[in-house]
Amino acid sequence: MRILAITDIHGSESVKYAVREWLDMFKPEIVTISGDITNFGPPSWARKFLDAIPLPKFAVPGNCDPPNVIEEIKKSKAKCLHFSREKYxxxxxxxxxxxxxxxxxxxxxxxxxxxxNELKKVIVPRAIIVSHTPAKGHLDSIPSRGSGLGSVSLLRIVKEYQPILFISGHIHESVGVERDGKTVFVNPGPAKNNMCAIIDIPDAYSKNVDMKTEIKVDLISQ
Structure with missing residues (x-):
């Protein structure tokens, strides 16, 4: 399964065109959107943006999205993952x-x-987590503010359930890929700056995380 992972669009119209190019260039199977779709609204923009992506897609809002962006995601052709679980x-x-x-x-x-408490209701072992916020200690540093800016609760969830993949955003300065135990952490970087990640996961990986073939991540910056 090939994933196009994007985050932090912040209402940039240019990202619509960048996504089209990435779809043509990398031929992903699905798209994940890790929040900050709008830049403090309007909520309806999120729905229009998501519906312009002609592939299965999984999305969450970010902290710069008004909370009612959740309803716009649900009205769109995307699957809203906020405190929810979907199977692909x-x-x-x-x-x-x-x-x-x-x-x-x-x-x-x-x-x-x-x-x-809310994630405990839906999380299962070996899941793929799509979050705006990073887990504490993983891709959560800003030079002017230091490290450890991520969520303690998310780190706790990771330790307890060992997801195979954790895709986040939020911290524009912490673009990268990390591996810790059986979890691969990815921050694709802000899409508004023409950044994304291409993630390749063997289809059998959902059942056997000890496979010799690992998750492959390419960070793209254009």
Whole structure:
């Protein structure tokens, strides 16, 4: 399964054209969208953006999306993963929108306790997590503010359930790929800056994470 992973669109019209190019160039099977689809609205823009992508897609809102973007995602042709689980092939996708508390008082922020309690209701072992917020200690650093800006609750979920893949966004400065145990962490970088990730997962990986063939990630910047 090949995934085109994007995040942090922030209402950029140019991303619509970039996505078309990536679809033609890399031929992904599905698309994941890890939040901040709009830049503080309007919520309807999120639906239009998602419906322009002609592939199966899984999306969550970000902290810069008004909370009612959730309803626009649900009205769109995308699957809304916020505190929800969806199956594609043999892979279980679980998601989290918004972010933990920020110094900026953005529209969609959540408490750590809510994140953990709600995700516990839907998470399963070996899932693919699509989150706006990173897990604490993984791709969550800003040079001016230091590291460890991710969610403690998400890190706890990772340790307890060992997802095979964790795709996040939010921290524009922490583009990259990390591996910790059986989990691969990916921050594709902000799509508004023409960045994305192409992720290749063997179809059998959902059942056997000890396969010799590992998840492959290519970070794209144009």
């Amino acid at each position: 092939k043999d892979f279980e996708f679980v998601g989290l929108g918004g972010s933990i508390s920020t110094p900026f008082g953005t529209p969609f922020e959540l408490e750590e306790e809510e994140i953990y």
